[in-house]
Amino acid sequence: MATITMPVICRAVTPSSENGRRRLPADHPILSFLDKHTTLSSAELKKIHARMLRIGLFDHPYAASRLLTSCSISPSRNLQYALLVFDQIPQPNLYSWNILIRAYSSSSRPDLSLQLFSRMLSDSPHSPDHFTFPFVIKAAAELQMLREGSTLHGLVIKSPFRSDVFILNSLVHFYAACGCLNLSRLVFDHIPQKDVVSWNSMITALARTDHYNDALNLFQVMEQSGFMPNDVTMVSVLSACGRKGDLELGRWIHSYIKENDITQCLILNNAILDMYTKCGNFADASLLFDSMKEKDSISWTTMLVAYAKSREFNAARRVFDEMPYRDIAVWNALISGYEQNGRPKEALAAFIELQDADVEPNQLTLVAALSACSQLGAIEMGKCIHSYLRNQSFDLNYHLTTSLIDMYSKCGDLENALYVFSSVKKRDVFVWSSMIAGLAMHGRGKEALHFFKEMQEAKVKPNHVTFTNILSACSHAGLVEEGRMYFSQMLPLYGITPDIEHYGCMVDILGRAGRLEEAMELIKSMPVPPPSSAWGALLGACVVHREVKLGELACQNLLGLEPRNDGAYVLLSNLYAKAGRWEDVGRLRKLMRDQGLKKEPGCSSMEVNGVIHEFLVGDASHPLSERIYKKLEEIKARLKAVGYESKRTQLLQNVEDDVAKEHALNLHSEKLAMAFGLISMKETMAIRINKNLRICEDCHSVAKLISKVYEREILIRDRYRFHHFKQGRCSCQDYW
Structure with missing residues (x-):
């Protein structure tokens, strides 16, 4: 920010004979020290403050404002202390008001910036200037306070700064932040002398609100008006292009950046990378990524997500492994990439791997992991996550509550889903x-x-x-x-x-x-x-x-x-x-x-002791395969003893021999899973199975009989619904 010219009230003079006070110079060593040291700790600033009070330097508004600057906008700022310092200044000058309003507008408490502005209007002899308005308008934008911001706009119109481009640019941003794109455009259109920031503010506002065609059209008008776009312009234009999914235009924009020597900083390169991935051009994205001399977490994560979306999971994992630093955002990208693209098993494996890393999971991590549990029917892992949420005193917000209910429901534990629902x-x-x-x-x-x-x-x-x-x-x-x-x-x-x-x-x-x-x-x-x-x-x-x-x-x-x-x-x-x-x-x-089309094979999965076991039709790859098939023979014999006859009409292949038909039906994946459940789980535990296709009538009949003969509760989730088998009955009442 440019320095406001202040009245020369601290120039070097000799002590006054009229009042006996010594007027200290503006270049006092303490002030020079503050200029040279911008990373002073709170303790050091307090010592300087005390020294200034002892020697009377703090009484000078200019000197006080220099200390206030160090407290409020330096890298080691302490806004709470800055406010105390400000309140001790007998007559704060306009610079002091501006510096504190500015500091709070960029802080976690922009509301205090508005409060300070209100105090300034009521308690100060100073009127807002062309520095004050942009800071307080920014605070209103952060809070999306349309009424307050509109009032500020009214004050601007009544002030001598109604045509100030810096203030008008901030109003363009303010109205866009409040969702009033028409008002934002109205302010923009009435800026008498636009600068590059004006165009950038409006293009960014349009791009961020999915008015990507309008953003791209305005970019063309900007060029035609004789304004040279900069890297900020191109970031917004690339964002609009990526949202539109226009690869041809995106390539042209990339060429335009090169031809016009627009500095390809890291932020701009990341925007180009993001545009290529959103347009589905992973080849060009990979070429750009490999050529980038500087990469940050955003660069790596963008490529990881791109590979996951294109189902190139080995490439996604390779990018993850090569990352120099992996924070929780990176882990979330990997876990969500697996979970959202049909790889829930790998998502949970990555989540388990995270437990050994020195990184704490956050809400996004846990929601993705719970979703993976839902897809797999991994109720044991889901319960562990629920326990973790309780132990870590996580606030069960809407997202986590919904995820827990969904997990328990899809894992067959409706009672726990109802418990979660009733507990919030x-x-x-x-x-x-x-x-x-x-x-x-x-x-x-x-x-x-x-x-x-x-x-x-x-x-x-x-x-x-x-x-x-x-x-x-x-x-x-x-x-x-x-x-x-x-x-x-x-x-x-x-x-x-x-x-x-x-x-x-x-x-x-x-x-x-x-x-x-x-x-x-x-x-x-x-x-x-x-x-x-x-x-x-x-x-x-x-x-x-x-x-x-x-x-x-x-x-x-x-x-x-x-x-x-x-x-x-x-x-x-x-x-x-x-x-x-x-x-x-x-x-x-x-x-x-x-046509190169293949029927999706029947697959049943179940979780036992935290391990997911999968079975295909006629599968013999399981380590306990011999015992499973032996159990199947036992099941067949016991069911026949109570009158079971296989529903051969459910065999969807032209097999003439009845024995062969019965054998083929006996190899269905859910039957293998039920046999495995009987030999591997305690008799008191329900057998929970996930089936990727609709359960056939024969498997449905077998499950009912097993639940009665073996006195076991069986839950099978097929592609469409849950079937609870207990004492020879199914919850669907044979209606599915």
């Missing part, structure tokens, strides 16, 4: 929605609807997610009329327009209930072209109810939207298999091979 006093729409979703996936539809009523009584407004969960609850519980009612009430009662996901849920409700023609009519009546989710729900229902003709139509429309949807081919193949149309089954499988 404050619940937002996401906490309520998460609990409703948990009840829905466990088939407790009526309880889910009861919670929805309680949510309304608590004056929490539902959102799109809430209604998706409500409709899902109706679908899993066969509550067709209730589903119709809530679907019809969304817009008139709650102001929420049903979107494609809600229509998909409603199709699923009707389809599961066997009302296939009604489901088809609903699809035809949709206000937008039917999405793949609606056709997929109808096709799935046709497979359940063996409706071949309508299933073919649904599959045709689904493949029209998603030609490489392997699931569509598999569902239609299953439908043909159930109808005994093996030639059509063979034709579809050949078509899949010709």
Whole structure:
């Protein structure tokens, strides 16, 4: 900041004979010492303060302001002490007011900057100048205080500084920070003599609020107006380009930076790197990253996240291992990169690795780890994280509460999910929605609807997610009329327009209930072209109810939207298999091979003693494979003794021999998992299994019988819902 010219009141003079006081010079050694030493400790500053008081130097406003500067804006500032110093100055000059207002505007207490400004207006003879206004406007921007900032704007208009570009630039930023982009643009357009900062402020405001096209257009106008962009301009332009995902434009901007010799500092290089990764160009991002002479945590993390998003997990891990310094943000990037891109097992492995590093996990770490537990059904690890939260006295905010409820629900422990829900006093729409979703996936539809009523009584407004969960609850519980009612009430009662996901849920409700023609009519009546989710729900229902003709139509429309949807081919193949149309089954499988499509193999996983075990169809790779298959033979014998007969119609391959059919059914992954659970877990423990596909009828029947014959509780989470098997019954009541 430029120095304000002060009245010369501390010049070198001889002692006055009129009052006997010695007027000290402005270049007193103490003041020179303050100028040379900018990193003084609080103790040293207090000693200097005491010395100035003893010799009368502090009585001079100029000298006092020099001490105030050291206390408030030096690298080792102490704002609390600076305020005490300021309050001792008999008559603070305008510089002193400005310096303290400035210091607080950039601190964690910008509200004190506004309070000081108010004191200045009421208690000081000084009027705000062209330095005061930008600092106090910045404080209002930090606090997003629109009313106070607008009042400041009014004071500016009435002042001699109404056309000051520095003040007007700060108002452009202020209105943008308060979400008033139209007012920000209005101030910008009326700046009489714009500078580069003016253009940068407006372009940045547009880029940060996703008005990326407007930001890029304004950049062109800036050029046409004869202003040379600088590195700050280009950072904002690159941000807009990355958000837009325009790679061609991004490459042009990169070339523009080189051609115009704009300094490629670290911040700018990071912006270019971020633009390439957001545009999906990982090759150019990698080339730039390798060529950067200077890298910081942002550079490394950007590349790590880019590799994870492109599913190049080995490259992501290599970047992580090569980092010179790994803080919690870097660990979060690795764990979240795995968790958000289908690698929950690796996410938990990284989380466990973090325990040995000298880094404390934060909320983001724990939310990502809990999400990974949810995907894997790793309830033991999830409980350990919950215990850690309690032991470390973490505040169970909305994010953590939602994550815990989701984890317990998806790991099959609905009672603990309900306990977490009831233990928190404050619940937002996401906490309520998460609990409703948990009840829905466990088939407790009526309880889910009861919670929805309680949510309304608590004056929490539902959102799109809430209604998706409500409709899902109706679908899993066969509550067709209730589903119709809530679907019809969304817009008139709650102001929420049903979107494609809600229509998909409603199709699923009707389809599961066997009302296939009604489901088809609903699809035809949709206000937008039917999405793949609606056709997929109808096709799935046709497979359940063996409706071949309508299933073919649904599959045709689904493949029209998603030609490489392997699931569509598999569902239609299953439908043909159930109808005994093996030639059509063979034709579809050949078509899949010709297109390079593969059926997703059935996989079941379960956690035992903190270790995740996975089983594929006919898997023999497990270390206890011999014992597992021996147990399977025992299970088959005991079940046959109580009348079990395999449902050979569930075999979706053309196998003529009945013995071969039965053997093939016996190799399903969930049966292997159940056998492993029986030999590896205590008899008092529930067997919890995650299945990546829909459970077949034969496995469902076997699970019911095992729960009765072996007196074991079994929980299987398939692709769509939970099945609780106990004493020969399932929570789904054979409706899934």
